[in-house]
Amino acid sequence: MDYTQILTQIHHDIRPLLGKGRVADYIPELGKVSPHHFGMALVTPDGQTWSVGDAAVPFSIQSISKLFACTLAFGLLGEDLWRRVGREPSGNAFNSLVQLEYEQGVPRNPFINAGALVVTDVLCSRFVQAEAAVVQFLRRVSGNMAIDYDVAVAESERQHADRNRAMAYFMKSFGRIDMPVEAVVNAYCRQCAIAMTCEDLARAALFLANGGVVPWSGERVLDPSPTKRLSALMLTCGTYDEAGDFVYRVGLPAKSGVGGGIVAVLPGECAVCVWSPALDHSGNSLAGVQALEWLTTLSGHSIF
Amino acid sequence: MDYTQILTQIHHDIRPLLGKGRVADYIPELGKVSPHHFGMALVTPDGQTWSVGDAAVPFSIQSISKLFACTLAFGLLGEDLWRRVGREPSGNAFNSLVQLEYEQGVPRNPFINAGALVVTDVLCSRFVQAEAAVVQFLRRVSGNMAIDYDVAVAESERQHADRNRAMAYFMKSFGRIDMPVEAVVNAYCRQCAIAMTCEDLARAALFLANGGVVPWSGERVLDPSPTKRLSALMLTCGTYDEAGDFVYRVGLPAKSGVGGGIVAVLPGECAVCVWSPALDHSGNSLAGVQALEWLTTLSGHSIF
Amino acid sequence: MDYTQILTQIHHDIRPLLGKGRVADYIPELGKVSPHHFGMALVTPDGQTWSVGDAAVPFSIQSISKLFACTLAFGLLGEDLWRRVGREPSGNAFNSLVQLEYEQGVPRNPFINAGALVVTDVLCSRFVQAEAAVVQFLRRVSGNMAIDYDVAVAESERQHADRNRAMAYFMKSFGRIDMPVEAVVNAYCRQCAIAMTCEDLARAALFLANGGVVPWSGERVLDPSPTKRLSALMLTCGTYDEAGDFVYRVGLPAKSGVGGGIVAVLPGECAVCVWSPALDHSGNSLAGVQALEWLTTLSGHSIF
Amino acid sequence: MDYTQILTQIHHDIRPLLGKGRVADYIPELGKVSPHHFGMALVTPDGQTWSVGDAAVPFSIQSISKLFACTLAFGLLGEDLWRRVGREPSGNAFNSLVQLEYEQGVPRNPFINAGALVVTDVLCSRFVQAEAAVVQFLRRVSGNMAIDYDVAVAESERQHADRNRAMAYFMKSFGRIDMPVEAVVNAYCRQCAIAMTCEDLARAALFLANGGVVPWSGERVLDPSPTKRLSALMLTCGTYDEAGDFVYRVGLPAKSGVGGGIVAVLPGECAVCVWSPALDHSGNSLAGVQALEWLTTLSGHSIF
The missing domain is CATH 3.40.710.10 (DD-peptidase/beta-lactamase superfamily)
Known part of the structure; x- marks a missing residue:
């Protein structure tokens, strides 16, 4: 399956999960967002972008x-x-x-x-x-x-x-x-409180999948070794108390936020961002984690 | 032994302990006080006062x-x-x-x-x-x-x-x-940061030994039952993490401060304040605790 | 009020509380006991005993x-x-x-x-x-x-x-x-698993109220100073996590058990045991704590 | 650099570290082992083995x-x-x-x-x-x-x-x-208390780098997905409290023991075992962690 097919299938299969979980409401502004949003964007170093759903809707990136x-x-x-x-x-x-x-x-x-x-x-x-x-x-x-x-x-x-x-x-x-x-x-x-879309975030994280260099501008953000190390840190610490479970299920370095976004990278391959506001008990997007698990299952790609 | 004899003996016997322990120095003002100070004052509801050493020297009452x-x-x-x-x-x-x-x-x-x-x-x-x-x-x-x-x-x-x-x-x-x-x-x-002397503090605490009434003014500060309850609270919680040990050794409701003061009461009998700046590992005056232990031993009076 | 009147009134007033709380059931044998039992016995060093209710019924003394x-x-x-x-x-x-x-x-x-x-x-x-x-x-x-x-x-x-x-x-x-x-x-x-009655336990604890000596036999169990110290320990540690609250409300050195018994002493005066199997959230007899609070209120005697 | 060169260089460079750290001695049998041992073995699914030092010396595999x-x-x-x-x-x-x-x-x-x-x-x-x-x-x-x-x-x-x-x-x-x-x-x-050599352990772990199948026997130990998941678990939990640091420095799923051994896998590539008895403060082989860090640096291979 190519990324077009994979994202389309995820977008279809995720529907029953939307609205499950709980939107963060510790500040009123977050609580107002509909739990039914779902967006996903995947970008590769060669400049291609795949996206589905609300991938162009800005949300609060939080953590x-x-x-x-x-x-x-x-x-x-x-x-x-x-x-x-x-x-x-x-x-x-x-x-x-x-x-x-x-x-x-x-x-x-x-x-x-x-x-x-x-x-x-x-x-x-x-x-x-x-x-x-x-x-x-x-x-x-x-x-x-x-x-x-x-x-x-x-x-x-x-x-x-x-x-x-x-x-x-x-x-x-x-x-x-x-x-x-x-x-x-x-x-x-x-x-x-910075607001960004899935497409913004996937692009912003792409240097992590590209040895520390922003592909279109050629800007080196970090050297290759620090880039790997930052990915390692995302893997062990990026998804709150669920890190072990997330690595087990998804197998990608990632960082989540209580706004419902999750950014993940597959070194050498791609960066991806998924967004759905309703959270699981650990504070990660419930549909987002599932979407990423399906992504690695359907693509057969993870770091393991 | 009467209180004159008891305080005189304590004042004599306490000397080898003065300077042992450690003066609080988390703020410079406290660290400047000499660890060799020792004062003790005991007052009874009928208006008598006994005091020895630096009982008239003001110190920082802290806690x-x-x-x-x-x-x-x-x-x-x-x-x-x-x-x-x-x-x-x-x-x-x-x-x-x-x-x-x-x-x-x-x-x-x-x-x-x-x-x-x-x-x-x-x-x-x-x-x-x-x-x-x-x-x-x-x-x-x-x-x-x-x-x-x-x-x-x-x-x-x-x-x-x-x-x-x-x-x-x-x-x-x-x-x-x-x-x-x-x-x-x-x-x-x-x-x-309030500064008081041992004599001030013993007098100030006397209402607790007198059913809630300040003896010389007749002012009722608390009713008898709340007064007992406040004494109970001093007993179990008044000396930081050393409360169990303090009750075991001294057997009086008390409240200590890192300035080196300790106020204690014997309900119906007297209020006492002792001061010596060097502290034990729990933050109570090292010489002060010993002086109070001797007071209850020599007088045969404690709440038990 | 004398002890006869006090115990009679407590026995009367305690009725609405019997059965409230929860009988310990971590082992089946304890769970079988009726929560409606209530007994209380008070003994003095001169050999007098006052008792009401199930004061002669044996129960598991536990802690x-x-x-x-x-x-x-x-x-x-x-x-x-x-x-x-x-x-x-x-x-x-x-x-x-x-x-x-x-x-x-x-x-x-x-x-x-x-x-x-x-x-x-x-x-x-x-x-x-x-x-x-x-x-x-x-x-x-x-x-x-x-x-x-x-x-x-x-x-x-x-x-x-x-x-x-x-x-x-x-x-x-x-x-x-x-x-x-x-x-x-x-x-x-x-x-x-030792079984005793309120009368047994009040008598057994009497040495603690009598300077370490069992009154009727004259046996010295402990010297006066260790006796006071053991009472101090009961006061600060005798009633599980409720010690502070118990001292505040009752003001007597005491030891409780999940069988519903509580033994308390008033140094120089008396030893008392109360029993009612239903426990409060801290594991102390709910009716028992109340009965002891009334005892110190009605008699005007506590250590404070 | 090929694996022969890499292991030879590691074997050379590691010398100053041997004996640093502390051999586990909570049981006498472990305390007797010389801290100067160092062995390393690397095996690939196609049946090749590279090894240096004490790679054929049995040690206690412990955890x-x-x-x-x-x-x-x-x-x-x-x-x-x-x-x-x-x-x-x-x-x-x-x-x-x-x-x-x-x-x-x-x-x-x-x-x-x-x-x-x-x-x-x-x-x-x-x-x-x-x-x-x-x-x-x-x-x-x-x-x-x-x-x-x-x-x-x-x-x-x-x-x-x-x-x-x-x-x-x-x-x-x-x-x-x-x-x-x-x-x-x-x-x-x-x-x-099982005793094995580096070569034994590298071979034993090879199924984890080979999608769950033991290469020479063709035995399927686990399906591909559980195999990845077990690797994920090794990554987040395999090196005691140092897991975050280990992932950061080494970037390989691994499991260590207080006998001084560490087994690691690079999915699809190889399994490796390193042994040196002296441990760092987290209980992982001090020289072993360093050797693995150099392995991923020199080979340019890690999961990131």
Whole structure:
């Protein structure tokens, strides 16, 4: 089967799952999105794109922004980044603050909130506006200059960020945050509120499948070895507490967000983004995980 | 032995212990105090006072303020206070945030930092300046109108309060804090920075040994039953993670602070305050705990 | 009010509470007991006894046996006992094994299961049959030579003791248990299966209210100071995770069991035992705690 | 570079690392092994073998046995296996019993001790001698009929298995272990005591790189999809608490043991085993991890 057939079949078979699960509603703006959306886009380094459903509808990328913020910080600090944040799976949800306490304020990895706040702190100490740096980077790697964060979503995030403030102050009490907490939290909230489409995100992630180079522009984002390492990190830590299960079922490095998006890459082959807002109990798009599982089954391609 | 003999003997015997342990130094102002101070004052409802050593030297009362802030809040809310904060021992130190996470943001008791922040939040929602209310209350129950907080200590506390901010934001994320976090933390830092002498503190605590009534003024602070209950709470939760050991060795309801002070009461008999700045591994005055153990041994009086 | 009036009124007022709560049923033998039982007995050092309801009906003393086993071990080892087990409240229920892991296999206190297994290990290394030593001790201090353990209950306990075995092997892996685990668990199960009445238990605990001496026989069980210290331990650790609440409401040193019994002492005054099988969420007798709260309220006597 | 060159270079470059780290000594038999051993063997589905150093010296496979026991149990139960054990990384070391307690006795994955005990329980309920079934399986997939467990090591393991007994009884208290604990622990100790060489282990793991089929015998051990899934599990859970770091540095599915062995596979390409007894702080062979990192760097092959 070619990608056209595969995506068409997934689009057809996924219908009974749409609306199952639960749309994130910790901020009102996310809760308003219909759970029946489904979009999927796949791009290859030679410039081809396949897409189905709502692949051109923008959604809130939320935690997927952590992947790109981490790329930026990794590019800036190199391996020194790992002095400030670990690269181990987090174990499980209840651990958020517990684990920070045991581990002296060093977050387990850059894809959990605590770790992403450290990454944002790194960016805040290098850029006047960290969120603008992330937006610029996304425009550059996706080729879409219209990408921006949603002001209303960002403001709503900021009003519901007390737990992130708690984590940031907690890490600051261990000397792990350099910049003022409120500045870091603001930048983080804005970065999470960036709106993009499946097509944007698949294109933006393509450098990860292409040895660190953006195919159409030729820009080298990362060297080949760091690119592989970032993929490794996505694999073990990219899908919250479900990472083991996700690797088992899907077998692709990926990063998900509570907006219902998931970005995945197959090194050397393609980048893919799927979006459906209703989440499973781990906070990953329920239909999205299933769609990716079918993709690797139907194509016979995974990293294993 | 009468109290004169007992305090004289304790004052003599305690010398080899002075300087053992470690003065709190998380803020520079506390670290400057000499570890060789030792003062002790005992007052009885009939107005007598016995004191030895540095009983008239002011020191930073720190967490002892939690006892009086809690008395104020308990007087305002009555048993409703226990909807906002528990009355169980906290288990152990590493639990601070861990326990808050398991218990949905409700602190175990009003004498740990998280619980004291909730108490301060209660006071902040009733008084324009919560710390001023605590200062006024202490002036009234001690009879010393010169009591105030130390501005430099309060400011230093505020600059080192990131962990308290973390806890306050964490509780706020569970909906447990009503007022702005920075206002609560400021009031809390000022309250901790109140300076008093052993004589002041023994007098201030005397209502707890006298059924809730301040003997010389006749003011009823609490009814007899709440007074007993507050003493019960001091017994199980008043000395950090050492409560079990303290009850075992001393057998008196007490509240300690990292400034090196400990206030204790023997219901119906007396209130006592001891001060020596060097702390044991649990954060209680090393010489102070020993002095109180000798007091109950020599007098033959404890609650058991 | 005298004790006759007080116990009569409690017996009357407690009726609406009988049957509320939940009878322990982790072994079938306990689950068979009617939740409507209520008995209470109070004894004073001068030999008087007051009792109401089912005060002469035997029940399974369960964890109350820990108090007497601990007394025996404390008598044997003195303060050295605290090298093997702590004397701090345990914090909360979920901590059983968690806390053992953090604290290198040393249980927090002798009144939680892990600590009681260490106490039984002490007795097993001194007596051929540790449970027989506890039975003999109870006969001696209660004056009832017919006291024994219930063979069927003991056997049922043994069949449901996997969690206790887990704890014992876990402590053994830290080098904290000397004797074979199965021997320790067997002795422990038998000790828990001892059957006694409220009158037996109140008499058996009277030495704790009488400075360590059994009044009618004149036998000194413990010196005065260890006696006070054991009472202190009962106060902070005797009622599971409810200790803080129990001290707050009742204000007496006490030890409870999942059979529905609670033994309490008022030093210098009396020992009391109450029994009603239905338990509150912490595993203490629901009616029993209320009866003791009324006793201290009506008599005006508590340790505070 | 071809494999001959790569292995020769690794063998040369690894020398300064030999003896660094710490040989496991929790049982005397393991502590006796020289830390200066180093062996490495790589096999491909077409039957070629490359090896250097002590690749033909037998060592104790320890936890590597979990990979093959799990393969056997997965073959028997299929996806039903995951009702009894999870497939998520365990977070971190201190969690062993903690996590079991939170998760109601269901271990996180089959490669931590608790999970391996469940796997052994599955095998014990199917085979008279579970350890013999594992030995037979290893003989079949490696082609070496002389493989067996070391009786002295097994007996020593059994004498130091109290923590495993604790975990097994703990899981049994949740109803998660069917067979008698002592039988499960015995079988588990023997399975860990199996002795094999690097060449044996690389051959034994080759079916995982070959779609589930043993190349020389044509025996299908697992279907292609379960084979990929087992590789996914090795990747996220195969190297203790270092899994994230290992994936980041090496990028191969692998399983390590405290005997100093590590087995890894590159799907479609080869299986490799490296052995050096001295361990890093996570319990993985210090030189072994480095050798595998160099292998993927020099060959340019990893799963990313």
